[in-house]
Amino acid sequence: xxxxxxxxxxxxxxxxxxxxxxxxxxxxxxxxxxxxxxxxxxxxxxxxxxxxxxxxxxxxxxxxxxxxxxxxxxxxxxxxxxxxxxxxxxxxxxxxxxxxxxxxxxxxxxxxxxxxxxxxxxxxxxxxxxxxxxxxxxxxxxxxxxxxxxxxxxxxxx
Amino acid sequence: xxxxxxxxxxxxxxxxxxxxxxxxxxxxxxxxxxxxxxxxxxxxxxxxxxxxxxxxxxxxxxxxxxxxxxxxxxxxxxxxxxxxxxxxxxxxxxxxxxxxxxxxxxxxxxxxxxxxxx
Numbered sequence: 001x002x003x004x005x006x007x008x009x010x011x012x013x014x015x016x017x018x019x020x021x022x023x024x025x026x027x028x029x030x031x032x033x034x035x036x037x038x039x040x041x042x043x044x045x046x047x048x049x050x051x052x053x054x055x056x057x058x059x060x061x062x063x064x065x066x067x068x069x070x071x072x073x074x075x076x077x078x079x080x081x082x083x084x085x086x087x088x089x090x091x092x093x094x095x096x097x098x099x100x101x102x103x104x105x106x107x108x109x110x111x112x113x114x115x116x117x118x119x120x121x122x123x124x125x126x127x128x129x130x131x132x133x134x135x136x137x138x139x140x141x142x143x144x145x146x147x148x149x150x151x152x153x154x155x156x157x158x
Numbered sequence: 159x160x161x162x163x164x165x166x167x168x169x170x171x172x173x174x175x176x177x178x179x180x181x182x183x184x185x186x187x188x189x190x191x192x193x194x195x196x197x198x199x200x201x202x203x204x205x206x207x208x209x210x211x212x213x214x215x216x217x218x219x220x221x222x223x224x225x226x227x228x229x230x231x232x233x234x235x236x237x238x239x240x241x242x243x244x245x246x247x248x249x250x251x252x253x254x255x256x257x258x259x260x261x262x263x264x265x266x267x268x269x270x271x272x273x274x275x276x
Contacts (some may be wrong), residue, residue, distance in 0.1 A: 126193035
């Protein structure tokens with residue numbers, strides 16, 4: 001079975017004022033195969049457990065990232081995922097070069113979905129992805145440009 | 159109840175995770191939409207579903223579930239079984255349909271609470 005490519009780095013935070021040590025995980029999300037979607041999230045969950053992160057934070061990060069990964073595969077032919085672990089929070093950055101989101105307000109409505117029917121037959125595409133990502137995280141920022149791609153940054157504090 | 163009680167109540171066949179049948183479980187949910195499981199389920203340990211693909215196993219793993227029951231005799235694939243083994247999730251299947259399987263477990267004390275109400 002093909003695995004999500006993962007690289008792990010430890011180093012200083014790059015957020016300027018916050019100089020705490022951070023650990024980063026990077027993944028390429030393969031957009032060609034729905035069956036393998038979610039591998040990066042499963043790996044992140046394992047990595048966070050090994051780091052001793054509180055269980056509730058692990059769960060919230062895992063679910064939000066999993067929804068994001070599924071979205072990237074359904075809508076954007078995959079992309080890149082980065083998870084940065086700080087002393088008091090975890091940041092998840094999902095970037096793709098997909099079609100972009102034409103109407104973010106609409107996309108954030110529960111039940112609104114542009115996923116094709118075949119995705120619904122696989123158990124997804126109920127229009128819960130983005131709302132769910134927002135629900136499980138403390139902060140979510142969406143940057144999107146039509147025809148260029150989307151970057152979603154989420155923060156889970158613990 | 160224990161996972162072994164679910165096996166008995168549903169006359170189910172255990173596909174993998176036999177070693178975890180002693181695990182205690184208190185609540186369950188039934189759905190074919192993994193989107194809904196990710197959105198509305200909270201702290202349920204058992205998932206009943208008629209959907210068969212790898213995302214069922216990953217969804218259960220994300221939600222910290224410990225047992226998946228496939229209804230209507232649906233059989234998980236080898237890939238799914240491998241994923242479940244890696245995560246220590248019990249897989250079983252039953253001939254019963256979703257409604258009947260959920261009803262049998264519910265009336266035997268496996269509740270559905272924990273679902274988020276807003």
